[in-house]
Amino acid sequence: MKWPLIFLAYLSLFALSFLDNGRAPSYNSILSDLAIGPAKGSYIFTVASFISLLVNISAKYWLPKIGPIKATQIALLLLTSSGASMYLTGHYSSYPLLIFSSCLLGLGLAICTICMNILVTKGSNEKLRSKLFSGLHAIYGLSSFAAPFVIALILNLGGDWKLYFLIIALLPLFVMIYSFRVNKLNLKAPSTDTFETGVPLRFRILFGLIFGCYVGSELVLSSRIPYYLENYLSYSTITSGNYLSLFFLSLTAGRVLFSFISFKLSTQKLLFISYALTFICFFLGRFVSPVFLSLCGLTMSFAFPMAMDYLVQTFGTKSDYMITSVMTWIGVILAIVHMGFGLINEYYGSQYAIFLSPFLSLVSALSLVIFLKIKKSHL
Structure with a gap:
């Protein structure tokens, strides 16, 4: 360490x-x-x-x-x-x-x-x-x-x-x-080889979708919960802001929990648990009570850290390159998400645009399934 x-x-x-x-x-x-x-x-x-x-x-x-x-x-x-x-x-x-x-x-x-x-x-x-x-x-x-x-x-x-x-x-x-105190460790720069060779395009695409669509799903809620509540449910600005604060509080609590507690499940299983719980929580939030939209922060909280850990496990010395690759995909997908939410909201309303969140989670989950099937077929 x-x-x-x-x-x-x-x-x-x-x-x-x-x-x-x-x-x-x-x-x-x-x-x-x-x-x-x-x-x-x-x-x-x-x-x-x-x-x-x-x-x-x-x-x-x-x-x-x-x-x-x-x-x-x-x-x-x-x-x-x-x-x-x-x-x-x-x-x-x-x-x-x-x-x-x-x-x-x-x-x-x-x-x-x-x-x-x-x-x-x-x-x-x-x-x-x-x-x-x-x-x-x-x-x-x-x-x-x-x-x-x-x-x-x-x-x-x-x-x-x-x-x-x-x-x-x-x-x-x-x-x-x-x-400047950390400079004393003399950490070597990643070699050029780790950035230029060995990762097939289909793997870069799949991991780009896993990460990019997850982050897009989280962004839709973190940036649009107040807008949805104010425009569709006619909540006050203060009330909708409280729901957003609860989302971030849930997100933080989940990540703190996973930073201290070890779960005897594989990283892949934890990712699928996150996807499944988020789906359930979202639809409860959309059709039962919006408090469940805020609690999606808890179910989403461990997805990104687990996915990042899985990336390092999978690609080893190529993980430096893959980290930069998924960050690029995240940037591209977030730009599309911002545009997509705006268009859906303009033509159909925020009550439908908010469904971008579970849709993106579904794409992220399916991308992981496809990668696992490809990986299994090559064993």
């Missing part, structure tokens, strides 16, 4: 998450202060996503040259710069600065996301790896839950969204200072 690598991954995601999750709660204030509409304001998300996609596609060129520790340090510097730039965006009410800040954030997010998963892989052993992945992604759920409350606290103390980003920009700076 190389605990400094684990701590660096955890701390990096903690710093990253508060910047990433600060955009949505601040969105309306940003539009108001910059006097722009939702169409122009949406680029705060789309530009960052596009930049992240480019980083993921090009990872096989830059990661072997600089290694995950130095790349993480670069990402942390970019994240600090992004937070400071967001402060200047509000101070000068500058739309070009908003786009520039989003570019910096997209770069930092993508590099950090790739590297933190690799750091956990390199720093853990087979026995603890799945628990450590669960703990890693619990950090994201925790910060997603906490970010709106931190913004509310700053507002209550007389601050604003600009001050939030300026304060949060210090987090990646502190983590970067810690990272």
